[in-house]
Amino acid sequence: MTDQYDPFGINRTQRDMQAVSDRLGLDYQVQGWLPRSLRETPLIVDTDAGGDPDDAIALIVAAAEPTLALVVTSDELGGERARFVRHLLDLLGRPEVAVVAGSDLGNTRLNCIEGLAPAEVAHQPTDVLAAVTEVCSSTVDQVRWVGIGPASNLAMLLTERPELAERLAVTQVGGALRYRAPERADHNFRVDPGAAAVLLEKARIPRLQLSEVTFTPEVEIEKDSPLHRLLSDPAGPPWAQLVAAHLDQWYERFHHGTMQHDALALTEALEIAFVDYYREHVVIDERGRTTVASDGGIEVLLSGDARLDDYMRWLTAQVEAAVAGHAEPAEPR
Secondary structure (H helix, E strand, O other), X not given: OOOEOOOOOHHHHHHXXXXXXXXXXXXXXXXXXXXXXXXXXXEEEEEOOOOOOHHHHHHHHHHOOOOEEEEEEOOOOOOHHXXXXXXXXXXXXXXXXXXXXXXXXXXXXXXXXXXXXXXXXXXXXXXHXXXXXXXXXXXXXXXXXXXXXXXXXXXXXXXXXXXXXXXEEEEEEOOOOOOOOOOOOOHHHHHOHHHHHHHHHHOOOOEEEOHHHHOOHHHEEEOXXXXXXXXXXXXOOHHHHHHHHHHXXXXXXXXXXXXXXXXXXXXXXXXXXXXXXXXXXXXXXXXXXXXXXXXXXXXXXEEEEEOHHHHHHHHHHHHHHHHHOOOOOOOOO
């Protein structure tokens, strides 16, 4: 077996044991291998960029990945999220990455990008199904799907093309077992609970990054923090000033900090082991709230322990490298 996601050398140990068994004539057979690495397969990011700036921070990291093939926007603002993403990716040196404006749920509150995309940035295409089909047709491998917004686009894809469930390796920011407001779901599932239910029903054992893992000051970029000041430097690259202006609108209208939920989900697709996932069976109610199933339920992988200090050091280094103009693809740890 080769090209495994095997950070602890388990497959290598099993190969060695099999070789010893064969040499000594013993009856040892490997019962299973860790799954094949998807590190070099196409990457799709589904984002509601333009609200909480953690999406934009995640896109800075994603833009350094040669495998980034497509960005789809969700909870659209009449196409403005997609225009902002197009402008950001162009400034980051990734004009070849397709951007498609996806689902528009009619929400307008979370708009922290007013006036940030120049008029000459065109409205982006809107055929999500065609764009995803093109990416999937480019490889025989699974395609990595990182959902950092509501699941509306993914629900549409899995409904109209059920066979995509086997093609898309899904990591989704969404779900909570101990949400801070028990009467409601986390943001991404609350915005479109029907889509969240379809995601759980139709995706193949999706990874859910739960809200309680990252709703903590440990992952917060606050106003006037070192990263905010770095991005705000007038001598910095234009993309950094764009993100700084986005941050400033967020700080002025909503909160003094932004918690970095989304880039952490991206690290899972990059096979960087900051989060431990475990198998569980869950159910989802009409509000989008998830709970562990007492019987039956839907099999998923849930986020457990997370090494958030390590993650924030890594994320800071990625942003600093991008600002310095020598960002490189993130290396698995």
